[in-house]
Amino acid sequence: MTRLDDLNITYQESKRSERSIDELFSQLESEILGTLYYLRNGSESAALASFDSLRARCEKYAQSGEVDNFRVLIFRIIYNEASSQRKTDWMKLKRRRSSANLSSECPLEDSEGHKKEQSVRDVILQTPFDDRAVFLLRQNGGLTYEQISKTVGESVENVKSRMRRTLTAITAALAPSGASSEA
Secondary structure, three states, X not given: OHHHXXXXXXXXXXXXXXXXXXXXXXXXXXXXXXXXHHHOOOOHHHHHHHHHHHHXXXXXXXXXXXXXXXXXXXXXXXHHHHHHHHHHHHHHHHHHOOOOOOOOOOOOOOOOOOHHHHHHHHHHHHOOHHHHHHHHXXXXXXXXXXXXXXXXXXXXXHHHHHHHHHHHHHHHHHOOOOHHHHO
16 A cells, blocks of 8 residues: 555656646746747747757656756756757858858847847847857846856856856947947
């Protein structure tokens, strides 16, 4: 009987963790999709496909019971997959560079004409990948500098420098033209 009771508890705990994963993904959906979008170089379809894959991977981790902080896990997986995809994309780009017509246009172009929002999107997409990843892990993921440091494999000082560079670029993009000379 004890063994059957243990199985029931394990089953109930696994159902509870699946519910908590669903709740976490519901709460963080916009942050996760935004991070995926920008780390996938503005590809909305890649972000949506990655979202479903990410959810499935997190459910497997939930069943294993080895994870203390799913929020950190989610954004670590996003970063690792984006880094891997970036390398693959770079190799593909090198092969077809001469014939490709590359465009930096964002597929989520703002129909209302919010130029500031579009310029922030452009700045984020033009920011070097490592700086962009740090920014998104901090802003969308809510990770601490220490957690980001472990995720990207750099010192906390480097992580803070990357964050500072990205924030400076965004601030410059939002500043009215000619404002930099008025200091």
